[in-house]
Amino acid sequence: MIKYLFLFLFLFISLEASKNSEILNRAHKYMQSNTQSDTFRAYNDYKNLYLQSAVANNLDLKIKSLEGIVQSGNRLHIDVSKYSNELKTLQLKNSYNKPKPKAMKKTKHIEDVHIEPLHKLKSIDWKEDILLLTFNKPLSNKQIKDFTLHDKSKNKYRYVFDIKTSMLTSSQSITKNGIDRIRLAQFDPKTLRLVIENSSKLDIKQSIDAKTLQISFILKTAPIKIDRDKVIVIDAGHGGKDPGAVGYKKYREKIVVFKIAKELQKILKSRGYKVHMTRDSDKFVKLSRRTKFANEKNADIFISIHANAVDGKNAKDVHGIECYFLSPTRSERAKKVAAKENSADMSDMNMYGKNSYLNLLNHHNIVASNKLAIDLQRGMLGALNKKYKNVKDGGVREGPFWVLVGAQMPSVLVEVGFISHPMEAKRLVNDNYRKTMARGLADGVERYFANN
Ligand SMILES: [Zn+2]
Structure with a gap:
């Protein structure tokens, strides 16, 4: 909350x-x-x-x-x-x-008249491993310029194709299993740029067939195998005497987050991971006990699940999904936001010696937690946006959340939404919505393990 x-x-x-x-x-x-x-x-x-x-x-x-x-x-x-x-x-x-262009630009306009009309991109298709870009009229080899960039420090290969005097209406992403990223965007008013980015070298060939530019890939590396020999600890926030946030129609945070946590556990187990829960029923567990449990289980990641709330007249306006990771942030605002989640268990906090503890945070863990938060956030939004309208992205943020303090592994606090918001609360008590969200979180976990 x-x-x-x-x-x-x-x-x-x-x-x-x-x-x-x-x-x-x-x-x-x-x-x-x-x-x-x-x-x-x-x-x-x-x-x-x-x-x-x-x-x-x-x-x-x-x-x-x-x-x-x-x-x-x-x-x-x-x-x-x-x-x-x-x-x-x-x-x-x-x-x-904006003011109209002045007369002195006239010469430029006359030149422009002689330039042939732009090629327009009509469609993007795949024929097995061949990417087909089809335009409204025939292409010539002279229109295509290609070059390769290799960034050694980031271990990235970029294959760039500039298609001259052509345009598209909006930038697009094209996905292909086994390739990190393919992007197509307007580079300048007369150049369409295709960038194929990958962490290993690719064998790429291009050819033109009338109106179609064909780019074929020979994928040298096998698709990344996900190592499912991982331990995940899921922490359903609050419980027992601590209801967490109480929102719209008196829905309680501790119930909603427990159901999402259980669903996530089920999905991750079915995908082969070892999963433990910090609480397996509606009982009170101290904050410090939760991360201690994760450490004892040698968890690879720790995910704490919470729901948010605001009071009074803002309740109808404020909604959205956020992911937080622990960091010794200097922002007073973030400290105050975190203090709200922390308040359930104030006595525990003093034990840690607050600030000194935050200063001891492991830099590697902060970076990894940030990455995990991004993958979880993307996972949730990706899954929910396909089925629901007006799913709001509250972003990935950092803050000193005590429930994450002491975790020796990458850890993230997920705020699944505002239980005080009428629409979001109704969704949060709906089984299908929770299942979709849990699936999105599980996808985020998989993406994280695939890349780290
Ligand atoms: Zn909470």
Whole structure:
């Protein structure tokens, strides 16, 4: 349960208002690194900026942050259609307001007339291991320029194909088992760029057949095998005398999170993992006991499941799914947010000596927990967005959650939604919704183990 989130959010906004351009620059930098966790950091930054642009009524910032959300969201396979629609509307409005180009540009316009009309991409298909890009008219070899980049430090191969004088309407991701990432986007107004990215070398051949560019892959490496010899500890929040958050229609957090935890346990067990629960019934378990249990079981990961809530008149507005990982964050806001989850078991906290404990956090564990949080968040959103409308992505955040303190393995606190929000609460007590969410979490776990 995170109370007063909104209040802190506003405090946060006013404090950070002067730093907008700094955050924007930081987000742009994250986008250049191309790793999944940096892209997620950028995504979160852009979303914060978007929120601030609304508060400050800053159109320029709004457009920039929307562009960032759409770009990073597409890379992460998050549904950002809502944002891209808003962006298109704003860009259209903005172009009306802009002054018309001056007469001196005329020569350029005359040149433009001689350039043949652009090729338009009509379809993207797979024929086994051959990617087919079909345009509205025949292509020539001169239009295609390709080059390969190898980033040794990140162990990434990038195969780039620039298709000149052609365009598509929106950037797209193309997926293929055995290849890390394939992206197609407008590089400049006349160039369509296809980037195939992989951690091992690929044998790629290209050919043109009339209107179709054919790119064939010979996959040298076998698909990654997931090591299922892993131990997972699932922690259903609260229990017994501690109901956790009590929300819409008096639904209780301890019940909802227990059912999701049980479902997740069932799915992970069926996929071959060893799974333990910190509580197997409606009983009270101290926070410190929960991580101690995970350490005793030699768990590879620890997932603590919670539901969120806000009081009073905000209850109808605030909803969304968030994942938190433990870090010695300096933000006062995050500390206060975490204090709400911690309050059930204050006496335990003093035992740890709070801040000194946070300073001892293992850097490797923070990075791994961050990655796990990203995979769990993506997993949940991916599964839920396919079946439900208006599933809100609250993002991946860091904070000093005591239930995670002391865990010797990557650990994440999942806030499955706001039990105080009428729609989200109804979903959280629905079996199908919980099953879908648990499946998404299990997929996130698998993705994490596959990559780490
Ligand atoms: Zn809780």
